Amino acid sequence: MLLSPALAGTPLTGRAAEAVAGLGEQAVLCDLYDEAGAPVYHDIAGTTPHEVRELLAALRRLPGPVLDLAAGSGRLTFPFLGLGREVTALELSEDMIGLLRERLAATPPSLRGRCTPVRADMSDFALGRRFGAVVLGTTSVSLLPPEARPGLYRCVREHLAPGGRFLITTVEVDPAADGTDESEILAEGQSGRTYRMIEQWSAGATTRTVTMIPAEPPAEGPVTVATTTIGVLPAQRLIAELEQAGYAVRSLTPVPGGGRHHDVLLEAEAL
Ligand SMILES: C[S@@+](CC[C@H](N)C(=O)[O-])C[C@H]1O[C@@H](n2cnc3c(N)ncnc32)[C@H](O)[C@@H]1O
Incomplete structure (x- = not known):
């Protein structure tokens, strides 16, 4: 082996x-996210439509550019671009962002021109601009260790436009x-x-x-x-952390499907 x-x-x-x-x-x-694993992840990503549907419904209510955190190979980025939005796709892994860039290169300039891939750590980034919505889907918040999550909450707050929302999914164990x-x-x-x-x-x-x-x-x-x-970051713990970081959680929506554990989508506003 x-x-x-x-x-x-x-x-x-x-x-x-x-x-x-x-x-x-x-x-x-x-x-699953290194050079050999990224194609496997990409192959299976995108086969569960429920979360995408819920996120698109939420984004339709939120004007302005979108920041897609932990964007991977773009499973969520492309549907967001399909809404006609400007999307910044932030991703840490060079291999995953490489796949995203390859996929973008194969799309029409009208779509590609609205996407900015950025290699950065979602717990410590400064893009110098604000967004109508910051999305962290695919329960990827749980990829961050507890000590890195305050950095995520701080960075998201610094990138939300007035009235903007942080859309974040986690697992409901x-x-x-x-x-x-x-x-x-x-x-x-x-x-x-x-x-x-x-x-x-x-x-x-x-x-x-x-x-x-x-x-x-x-x-x-x-x-x-x-x-x-x-x-594993249960929804109740995530809500407590968000509230402690100065957010109000405005809604909690169960995401159907997704296998054995249920996922939930939280919509949070920085106070
Ligand atoms: C479960 S995948 C989700 C990718 C994409 N959002 C999707 O739905 O297919 C999680 C992604 O988070 C990335 N990631 C892990 N830690 C990160 C960090 N600290 N900052 C940014 N991206 C990170 C991984 O490289 C991986 O591409």
């Missing part, structure tokens, strides 16, 4: 570990759940490839691990296994 340097020391457990053991020397283990929870679904990518998506979360734990493995690996040759460990 090959291991990308970012993953050295990351133990896989349960079904994900069994699957990697079964692949033996073929397995190439990488992070079941506080009554107990034990270790391992789930597996088959996820079909835009390429037609099918992946086993294995998610592991222990009740009360502050992280969950998601691993993507091709459902039908070739008999020989390398097989990319992309994994990532994501923080």
